[in-house]
Amino acid sequence: MRLDNRCHLRTVAGEHIILQPSATTGGDLRVVAFNETACLLWKTLCNSDFTPDDAVQVLLSHYDVDRATATRDVAIWLQTLRENQMLVSE
Template sequence: MKIKENYRVREIAGENLIVEQGKSQADMTKVISLNNTALFLWKELKGNDFSLEDVAHVLMNHYSIPKEQALIDAQKWVNALSSCGVIG
């Protein structure tokens, strides 16, 4: 999977939001606000093909958490981005 190129993170009113480039109006039903961990993953993985295991590996290395917890957290991140069509 890969984060689609037409999506960017913008800081708006102190929040890190994913926005789709080239749209004259934002679809507010698909707004995703990123916490610090989600933003970290975005920055680490943007532009690269990655698997769920890759996401978990980034989390394990950065936060020193067990693989089982990293996989759960990675799945939540992937699900959130997939549900809004950000990952292809």
């Protein structure tokens, strides 16, 4: 899978957000807030194809968490991306 390259990560007033242009109208944007963990995953994986296990490995290498916690967090992150149509090539 791959992150939609039309989406852009921005930090505004200390908050991490993803800006996603509307697929149907030229000027509308969808805004999705990300926490630090989601932001790390986005920054690390934004320019490559990846698997859920690749994302788990990112968390395991950056945080002191067990595999079960990292796997759960990645599943939640991926679900958020799917719900907001921010993944391509699934």
